[in-house]
Amino acid sequence: MVPKYRRIVLKLSGEALAGEQKFGLNEQVISMVVDQLVKVHGMGVEIALVIGGGNFWRGRQGTNMDRTTADQMGMLATVMNSLAMMDAIEKKGIPTRVQTALNMVSVAEPYVLRKTLRHFEKGRIVIIACGTGNPYCSTDTAAAQRACEIGADVLLMAKNVDGIYDSDPNKNPDAKKYETLTYEEIIAKGLKVIDVTAATMCMENNIPVLAFGLGEENSILRAVCGEHLGTLIRN
Numbered sequence: 001m002v003p004k005y006r007r008i009v010l011k012l013s014g015e016a017l018a019g020e021q022k023f024g025l026n027e028q029v030i031s032m033v034v035d036q037l038v039k040v041h042g043m044g045v046e047i048a049l050v051i052g053g054g055n056f057w058r059g060r061q062g063t064n065m066d067r068t069t070a071d072q073m074g075m076l077a078t079v080m081n082s083l084a085m086m087d088a089i090e091k092k093g094i095p096t097r098v099q100t101a102l103n104m105v106s107v108a109e110p111y112v113l114r115k116t117l118r119h120f121e122k123g124r125i126v127i128i129a130c131g132t133g134n135p136y137c138s139t140d141t142a143a144a145q146r147a148c149e150i151g152a153d154v155l156l157m158a159k160n161v162d163g164i165y166d167s168d169p170n171k172n173p174d175a176k177k178y179e180t181l182t183y184e185e186i187i188a189k190g191l192k193v194i195d196v197t198a199a200t201m202c203m204e205n206n207i208p209v210l211a212f213g214l215g216e217e218n219s220i221l222r223a224v225c226g227e228h229l230g231t232l233i234r235n
Contacts, residue, residue, distance in 0.1 A: 004226030005153040007046040007120070010037075011143035012158050014081055016214045018055035025055065025084055029214075033158075034088045036220040037125065041094055045224055046120040048150060049127040050143040051085060053077025071135035075102055078139065082129040083107070095124045101133030101142070113149055137197070144198035148205040155202060155209045156223050157194065162213030164193045164231040180232045194233070202233070209233040 012033065019026030041047060056077035060070040079100060086096045097119050098108035109115065111128055119126050131142040140157075147155040161169060162177075166189075169175040183203035187196055193211050202209055212219050212230025222229055 001225045003043045003045050003224050005224055007152050008154055008156055009048045009143055009147040009152045010156045012051045014052040014055035016158060016160055017081055023055055030088050034092055038092050039221050040224050047125045050139055050146055051078055051081040052139040056080060068135040075130040078129045082127040086127055089125055097124055098127045098129055101130035116150055138195050140195045140198040144201040147207050148201060155207055157209060157211045158214035159211055162216060164191055164211050178231045186233060203235060206235055
């Protein structure tokens with residue numbers, strides 16, 4: 001297999017890492033992801049990961065907590081996921097660095113663009129945690145921003161669903177799957193697969209987004225190699 005992309009940002013939801021247990025970390029899911037990342041890395045692809053935190057904390061979770069505080073707790077949840085992923089990747093022999101948008105130097109290094117690019121030159125995988133470091137910003141927005149900053153060829157969004165549908169396929173058996181979409185269509189139709197800020201950022205910087213199902217066999221590897229799966233969003 002030959003990679004289509006040479007530099008990628010892979011956005012993983014925290015819920016996906018929890019697997020069927022819906023909370024915490026599922027070692028089988030992490031192992032499945034890491035095995036594919038090892039193969040992708042072996043092809044010479046430069047990899048940055050952005051991971052959500054919904055398997056530990058999601059929004060205000062039905063409480064009346066202050067939004068800023070709740071979002072900051074979510075950022076900390078992404079750090080736990082990032083450290084777990086770093087540990088799993090390094091056990092496979094690939095050096096990995098966690099960078100954080102919030103300053104926590106005893107745990108990880110601060111996100112600095114030039115350090116990220118230097119890690120790529122050294123053959124390291126980079127995991128970027130804490131979203132953008134700002135409340136009211138989703139990890140989708142963080143993934144889009146990092147993809148623009150590092151000049152990624154594509155933003156890969158690994159989901160619990162195998163693409164983008166016109167309605168929830170878990171509730172509507174007649175839901176229609178889109179093969180391709182433009183950013184204008186995403187915004188106009190109000191599709192929730194990626195937030196409007198992230199969609200606008202990718203649109204303005206001409207970054208394609210591929211949304212696909214994490215649970216499909218070798219889906220990350222196949223996506224990197226340009227196989228037709230999921231839904232492609234582009235200008």
